[in-house]
Amino acid sequence: MDGLYLAENILKFLRERTSVLTEQITEGSVPDFATYQKLRSQYEAFVSVEELLVSLLKKSGEDDEWSDFTRSRSKSRKG
Numbered sequence: 704m705d706g707l708y709l710a711e712n713i714l715k716f717l718r719e720r721t722s723v724l725t726e727q728i729t730e731g732s733v734p735d736f737a738t739y740q741k742l743r744s745q746y747e748a749f750v751s752v753e754e755l756l757v758s759l760l761k762k763s764g765e766d767d768e769w770s771d772f773t774r775s776r777s778k779s780r781k782g
Contacts (some may be wrong), residue, residue, distance in 0.1 A: 717753040
């Protein structure tokens, strides 16, 4: 149960951080292209870690709990 608690908190942190980065990229004022690239690479890194964590949770038998999250996440990025 401690592992699940840790995973939930990590996912919460990752979601919050990607949300902040998305707002900075789309709504904030990015001073130059180099800064934009840095923010974009940070966003991609957080999304990759989040996908990896969800994948590991699925493999560990927590399939039902995380399947809705991954579907909603992939739909939001495509749209």
